[in-house]
Amino acid sequence: MGAEGTGHIxxxxxxxxxxxxxxxxxxxxxxxxxxxxxxxxxxxxxFDRDGxxxxxxxxxxxPDPQGQRMMGHRGNLYRQLQTWGxxxxxxxxxxxxxxxxxxxxxAADYDSDGMCDLLVTGFDRLQWFRNQGDGTFESVRPIEDNxxxxxxxxxxxxxxxxxxxxxxxxxxxxxxxNPWCPSQSDPNRRDYCGPTDFLGLRDSLYENLSDxxxxxxxxxxxxxxxxxxxxxxxxxxxADRDTDLYVANDVEPNLLFRNDGSxxxxxxxxxxxxxxxxxxxxxxxxxxxxxxxNNDQKFDLxxxxxxxxFNALYRGNGRLNFSYTTNVARITATDEQSVGWGTAxxxxxLDGDEDIVVINGHLERYSPYxxxxxxxxxxxxxxxxxxxxxxxxxxxxxxxxxxxxxxDLNRDGLIDLVVTRINAPCALIENQSTRQGAYLSVRxxxxxxxxxxxxxxxxxxxxxxxxxxxxxxxxxxxxxxxPAIHFGVPEANWPxxxxxxxxxxxxxxxxxxxxxxxxxxxxxxxxKEMLIVEPSPGSAVSSYLIHN
Numbered sequence: 232m233g234a235e236g237t238g239h240i241x242x243x244x245x246x247x248x249x250x251x252x253x254x255x256x257x258x259x260x261x262x263x264x265x266x267x268x269x270x271x272x273x274x275x276x277x278f279d280r281d282g283x284x285x286x287x288x289x290x291x292x293x294p295d296p297q298g299q300r301m302m303g304h305r306g307n308l309y310r311q312l313q314t315w316g317x318x319x320x321x322x323x324x325x326x327x328x329x330x331x332x333x334x335x336x337x338a339a340d341y342d343s344d345g346m347c348d349l350l351v352t353g354f355d356r357l358q359w360f361r362n363q364g365d366g367t368f369e370s371v372r373p374i375e376d377n378x379x380x381x382x383x384x385x386x387x388x389x390x391x392x393x394x395x396x397x398x399x400x401x402x403x404x405x406x407x408x409n410p411w412c413p414s415q416s417d418p419n420r421r422d423y424c425g426p427t428d429f430l431g432l433r434d435s436l437y438e439n440l441s442d443x444x445x446x447x448x449x450x451x452x453x454x455x456x457x458x459x460x461x462x463x464x465x466x467x468x469x470a471d472r473d474t475d476l477y478v479a480n481d482v483e484p485n486l487l488f489r490n491d492g493s494x495x496x497x498x499x500x501x502x503x504x505x506x507x508x509x510x511x512x513x514x515x516x517x518x519x520x521x522x523x524x525n526n527d528q529k530f531d532l533x534x535x536x537x538x539x540x541f542n543a544l545y546r547g548n549g550r551l552n553f554s555y556t557t558n559v560a561r562i563t564a565t566d567e568q569s570v571g572w573g574t575a576x577x578x579x580x581l582d583g584d585e586d587i588v589v590i591n592g593h594l595e596r597y598s599p600y601x602x603x604x605x606x607x608x609x610x611x612x613x614x615x616x617x618x619x620x621x622x623x624x625x626x627x628x629x630x631x632x633x634x635x636x637x638x639d640l641n642r643d644g645l646i647d648l649v650v651t652r653i654n655a656p657c658a659l660i661e662n663q664s665t666r667q668g669a670y671l672s673v674r675x676x677x678x679x680x681x682x683x684x685x686x687x688x689x690x691x692x693x694x695x696x697x698x699x700x701x702x703x704x705x706x707x708x709x710x711x712x713x714p715a716i717h718f719g720v721p722e723a724n725w726p727x728x729x730x731x732x733x734x735x736x737x738x739x740x741x742x743x744x745x746x747x748x749x750x751x752x753x754x755x756x757x758x759k760e761m762l763i764v765e766p767s768p769g770s771a772v773s774s775y776l777i778h779n
Contacts, residue, residue, distance in 0.1 A: 236609035236619030239580040239665040242648070244625045245315050248659040249286065254633065254651050255304055257293030257332075258596065261421075263412075264294045265404035266301060266354050268423050268594040269381060269461070271334040272573065272634025272709030273649045273657055276347045278324075279366055283311040284638050284713055286649055287349060288657050292332030299406045301332035301354040314641045315661070325367045331355050335634075335709035339385035341394045342443060343682045350396075352380035352709075357398065374445045378432050379404070384705030386465035386474045387681040388448075388494060390745060393439040394681050395448075397476055399460035400432035414597045422596050426481040426515065431459040434478070438494065452496040458483040464519040465704035467686045468530065469551045472745050474686040474704070477505065479516035479534055489551060505532055505545045509555040514540045515570075518635070518708035521701060522576030522585040523547075524560065526613045528690070528699050531556075535571025535589055535708070538600075542571050542589065561615040562608070569603045570594060573635025573708040577646045578719030579619075582667035583698065584610040586619065590632035590650055590708075602629035605650065625660055638713030644670035644758055646717060651710070668721035669757035671738075674714070675702055678765045679746035686745040689716050691754070693738040696724045720757060 256267045271289035278285050290304030306328040309317035321327070326349070333353035341348050346362035357376045360368040374396075382399040389395065408429070414422035433454045437445040462479035469475065469489065476488040476496075484506035488496040500506035507513050515537030524531050529547035536542050544560050545553040557563060569591035576585045587610070591603035605626050609619030620626040634651035641647065645662035652658060671691060675684035685704040690697055700716045720738075738754040744765050752763065 235621050236607070236617050238622065239582070239667060240586065240607055240609055240619040241663045241665070242620055242623040242625055242660045243663050245659040245661055248315060248317060249288065249309055249657045251319060252288040252307055252309070252657040253655060254289055254291040254653055255293065256291050256653050260294055260296070262294040262296055262409070263421055263423050264301070264409060265402060265424065265429065266292070266332050266379070267294070269334055269401070270572065270592070270633030270651065270653055270709065272336055272651050272707070273636045274336040274338040274349070274711035275636045275638035275640070275649060275713040276338045276711065278308065278347055278362060279310065280346070284640050285310050286317065286657070287326070287336050287338070289333055289336055289351065289651065289709070290328055303329040303331045303333050303353065305329045306333070311640070315659070325369070326360060328358055330358055333358065335382050336711055337383045337385065338711040339394055339704070340683055341385055341396070341439065343393060345682070350383055352383055352398070354379050357383070373443060374437055374447070376435060381461050382463045382705065382709065384463045384465045384476070385683070386685045386704040387745060388436065388474065388490065389438070389492070390473055392677070392679060392681050393441045394683060394685070395439050396437040396445060397463060397465070398435045398437070399463045399478060400434055401461065402426060402429035402431055402459045404429050415595065416597050416599070420597060423594060426459050429459070431457045431480070431483060433457040434460055436494070448494045450494060450496060452498060453488065456486065456498070458486070461517045462519045462705070462708055464521060464706040465685060466521050466530070466701055467688060467745070472686070472743070472747055474745065477519060477532060479519050480513070481517070482513055482515050484513045485516055485534065487551070499551055503551045504553040504555065508541070508543060509557070514543070517572050518574035519706050520574050520576040520587070521703050521706065523699050524576065524585055524610060524613065526584060526698065528697060530699070530701060533574060533576055533587060535574045538568050538570045538593065541566055561617070565606065565608050565616055565618050567603070567606070568600070569606070572633045573650070573710055575635055575637045575707055575712065577637060577717060579607070579646060579662060580664040580667050581644065581670050581719035581721065583696070583719055583721035583724065584613040586610045587616065588635060588648065590630070590635045592630060592632040592653065602631050604629050605632055625658065631655065633708065634710040635707050636710040636712055639672065639715065639717070644672070668719055668724070671718045671720065671754065671757050672760040673716040673718070673740065674760065674762045675716070675742070676762070676764045677744065677746070678767050679748065680744045680765055683714065684744070684765070688743040690741040691718045691738055692741065693720060693724050694736060715760070
């Protein structure tokens, strides 16, 4: 175990906050189907636009050996009524995910009407739910995608301002391809087979036609690769204002697709240095996060991996070149032989650098380490990481974890967590860290760019210091984070002798939209949330609102 953190980062679980939010895997039926191992996630969204963040949870499913099918549970939607007070409203909102065994909750405004819609990945279909703006959702089916999907991301592939869709598929498990595999702890006992016992499936790319329909645009550069995918992130990784893709695969090389325009792609994972570990070995990758851990104004990639493999930190060097920095940043000292799933990079205590959260849990039924404690990797001086949250009970208690969604649920400026666990309710985790500075939260609305502003880069400058963030699509594992961009501004960047956030100097926000426009906005107040709208065609001015 590595060195302990500063003690500033602390969390507390909110008891009984999300009743009936269990993710059930059906393992009690002893079918040992591969879909039972992957788990599911949640989404933090404001589905009714009342200014409070709500939570959508997946329900999982169960195998039906007699009917040779994978059945689903309905999942749930929790509307926030007051701070830490949630109302279960899945049934009357007409959300029901039980059509199939499902996992990921993907939230995006795919029809650009200002309301957040939902897509749910699953064993034999995608499930779509269009937000009707009156508190209810309409089940729609704009495409037929019948392969086992584990992750998906909405992003603007062709810069026409609407959101296209990339779907990640996993493996060719079926009822006729469900071999008997021995447990590693007892060769006479059955356990789940490993991923290498199954072939991977090709991913798919769909173009949004802006009329509620989609058409498949899977090119050979994407569809010609059939890997076992588990995670995906959409972001501008080469600073050319279009959105690229990074895909996490299970015991196969991870993929980086450079967007060449017009639905043309070049796969550059190995050349970019993000396909494998530093020894050239593909790992069992699940979760993904994007950040700037060393504050050098270049985006870094973070990937969670299987047990006996270190989680991977790839430092961005610019121009789609990355360096494997797990050892340099002392990630190895925090390793606990865990199976990592959901993850996030965010400034947890407002000290100006991004920390890392990892949700862990083994998938082998009879592993003595089936339950594993989650982790906070505290960033020290934007250089290295140590284990943090050491006095937080949740992070010292083994969990059967899978998904992680993040957002400032109580609007106090600190990022809170929603953790999906196997056969247990989702855990709602309040961030009670000791603040080391002020915060600024930024919400973006695209007009020329896609309305969700996926791919937009925001830089906050304050004196001689600067921090860079990006509105990404996807990331974590099977979950959707609140899309607000979050900055921590440490006390070290305040004027000497001025400790009140209101006395801080003016900062500047530089917003690089995917459309090619750049907005510059003076920031005179911190500990606020800003809503910024991209300039309309022919205008050079962004409109914005400031909320307490």
